[in-house]
Amino acid sequence: MNWAIPFFPYPPSKPGFWSPVTSTLNWCEEDYYATVYSAEIVNTLTNLLFMALGVKGIISCIRNQHDQIFLVAYLGYLVVGTGSFLFHTTLKYPMQLVDELSMIYTTCLMVYASFAFSRPTGVRVAIGVSLSALSVFITLYYHYLQDPTFHQNTYALLTIVVVFRSMYTMEKTLRPKWRKSREEDRLEKEKRGLPVPSKERQHFENVRDTKLLATMWCMVGYGLAMFLGGFAIWNLDNHFCSDIRRWRRQVGLPWGIFLEGHGWWHIMTGxxxxxxxxxxxxxxxxxxxxxxxxxxxxxxxxxxxDVVRTAPSSKGANSQQKKLS
Incomplete structure (x- = not known):
């Protein structure tokens, strides 16, 4: 059956500006078919979303005065997108390391943010040193093995640890039934000389936090759906590459772009x-x-x-008085 929608035929692959390929990975997108200056044009350009969101996050952190650990995390996120852009442009091994290892380092930052908050200085230092040592070990061992499966499994394990830890912390912090009873909380605050909230204020906080918790769980579900959906598409791309390449050439350009599974992985994981x-x-x-x-x-x-700082007018004296009433 002929493809009825107008299309442009795929150009043949040709030697590229960055040839030869030295990376240990080469994806299902054909090399240098669009331009000699980019080995995988779709896999390259889909990283622009990563880079744009990284800049957006950095600006938001500075504007809204979020903790600096998240500014560093956004910088790492931007490095991941930039490294992936360079990797898919060149298919060179050093660029592959920038892409893949920056994913590990950024995830380690989030592990630190999750486990070290409000801990004593000695504990924070121990966590930081341990994660730094882990990052060095992963870097050296991965360079020795040059096995992408090791990187993928390590990244997945770190991500699972930090996500489940954050889920637990979120429930414990925001779910009213998991907090201390109101009387226990009142006695503790009185003992420490802190203001005791009124029943009305306590009810307000419970309603507020329950609504916020629902939104945050929605965000968790959406984020996991993006990750798992992108991973599924990427795996289909890996397992059925020869068929997908044939289908791309049948539908031609620009329609074949939508069959670039690794490009969808970039968008969805970004x-x-x-x-x-x-x-x-x-x-x-x-x-x-x-x-x-x-x-x-x-x-x-x-x-x-985005997480935005409340307008100053809503944080003035009236707001402070409400908190203490």
Whole structure:
């Protein structure tokens, strides 16, 4: 059956500006068919979303005065996108290391943010040293093995650890039934000489946090769906590469672009990873009791969320009086 929609035939692959390929991975997209200056043009350009969201996150961190660990995390996120851009442009082994190892380092930063918050200085130092040593070990061992499966499994394990830890922390912090009873909380605050919230204020906080918790769980589900969906598409791309290449040539350009599975992986994991950092920022503000000072702005599921600082007028004397009443 002939493809009825107008299309341009795929150009043949040709020697490229960055030849020869030295990376240990080469994806299903054919090399140098669009331009001699980019080995995998779709896999390259889909990283622009990573880079744009990285810049957006950095600007948001500076503007809204989020903790500096998240500014560093966004810088790492930007390095991941830039490294992947360079890797798929050149298919050179050094660029592959920039791409893959920056994923490990950025995830280790999020592990530190999750486990070290509000811990004594000695514990924070121990966690930081341990994660640094782990990063060095992964770097050296991966360079020795040059086995992409080791990198993928390590990245997946680190991500699972930090996501489940953050889920536990979120529930414990925001779910009213998991907190201390109101009387226990009142007695502890009285003992420490802290203001005791009124029943009305306690009810307000419970309703506020329950609504926020529902939004944050929605973000978790959406982010996981992006990660798992992108992983599934990428695996189909790996297992059925010869068939997919044939289908691409049958439908031609630009329609064949939509069959680039690794490109979809970039888009979907870029969104998923960005959602996770935003989620981590909001969770940190909740741990610091700043739910009234910061707002998780996410109007629609298809919008890019952000944690924004509340307008100064809403944090003035009246707001402080409410907290203490």
């Amino acid at each position: 969104i998923g990873a960005y959602l996770y950092i935003v989620w981590g920022i909001q969770l940190r503000h909740c741990l610091k009791g700043q739910q009234d000072d910061y707002h998780l702005h996410w109007a629609r599921v298809w919008h890019i969320p």
